Amino acid sequence: MHDSITLDQLRTFIAVADEGSFSAAARKLRRVQSAVSHAMANLEGQLGVVLWDRSTRIPALTEHGRVLLGAARRVCADADALSSAAQRLAGGLDPLVSLCVDAVFPLSALVELCVEFARVYPTVELVVHTEAMTAVADRVRDGTCQLGVVGPAAAAQGLERRHLTSVRMVPVAGRSHPLAAQQHAAPAARLATEQLREHVQIVLSERGGSRSPEQAVLSPRTWRVVDLQTKRELLCAGLGWGNLPEHMIRDDLEAGRLVRLRPDAWGDDEHVLSLAVVHRPGLVMGPAGQWVLKRLVELCCQHVGGQRAPR
Structure with a gap:
């Protein structure tokens, strides 16, 4: 049954394809060749598909095998991403930071914020929206974004507000x-x-x-x-x-x-115009979100003032 397929079988499948032979995959995985051959035979039986053409001295991927290899890579990549996300959460790191800024917010500051964020927190997803006037606060209130940068025209009732710059x-x-x-x-x-x-x-x-x-x-x-x-x-x-x-x-x-x-x-x-950062009351942010909040203040003030922010 497909439910009994394991990540170890899929990783072995990928290793054989990448290394070019069962024996080379066995060396990479530090297993005996018979264990790799057995794993491939079991996988073929569970999938009901022949993955390897064994008519030649070195088995080659069949057409079905080439198709399923891509699927195996995606499954293993998703599993790795799941494991990585769990480790970040266990360590208190935000899995995602979402931000919406008013059109008046300096674009140069926004770009610099994103560049620095990608360097400091490469494993955390950053989602950025740009809106005008009341739409920014709406994105924060409905949960689309955790943080918003609003102008004075935005009705930010029910949100916590902190002045950024003018x-x-x-x-x-x-x-x-x-x-x-x-x-x-x-x-x-x-x-x-x-x-x-x-x-x-x-x-x-x-x-x-x-x-x-x-x-x-x-x-x-x-x-x-x-x-x-x-x-x-x-x-x-x-x-x-x-x-x-x-x-x-x-x-x-x-x-x-x-x-x-x-x-x-x-x-x-x-x-x-006064620009302010807003968020829902009681919002708890991890290190990445707190970093964004801090850099928003610094970059916004410096770019509005015509200065470059320190790196």
Whole structure:
């Protein structure tokens, strides 16, 4: 019966295939050749399939044997993964860490976090989601993610919250946009709301329609996008104006691809968003999760501030 097949039989099968003969497999496994031959005969009997063509001096895999060899490798790999996961759990190491970050979170910090995590915890699975506004908290509340990084627009009721850093949102337009020309002609001047209302404002919105209160929208003409990279590209192309995180557009401002605007309706420091990490109450995290939490704080602050994090 197939239920009586053992991992030892499958590993012996793999060893014979890899070493090229029963005798070579026996040497690798430190067994007598007759034990290997007996194991293969038993496996064939249990599977009801001939694995080896014994008509030649050195047995060769049959067509069925080649097919089942791949299955045997997968079974043994899964068994090894199961054993490894059990050892990690017994030692207190997280089997998985899941994270969801708001679109405003600096992408450079997220990439560096993932690179470091892969190096420090190569056996722990890392799952990363990116969302906007209330969707981040939703992923944490429904258990999809253990940790979330949310902005102030997220309704995080029922979640534990810890401040990470503050992100300055800067109103900008592409250098070819009429508002950029007006601001460039009078850098210290304020742009009247009537001027801004004449042009398309590009606004970050949630998938499926916004459930958050409208924020920082002055123009009745809006284009809505669900990710900041698309918004940045549209603004650089001169198709509208809008707010972007300062850390995201430093190079664009220095190169003149984007021009900072000064709306009369807002103070220069009016739109500073607080980023916070959230999780469900009572969440218990192992060493890998605690490491992520610590590095989130360090990397987020340093990348928003324009510095590189220490390795």
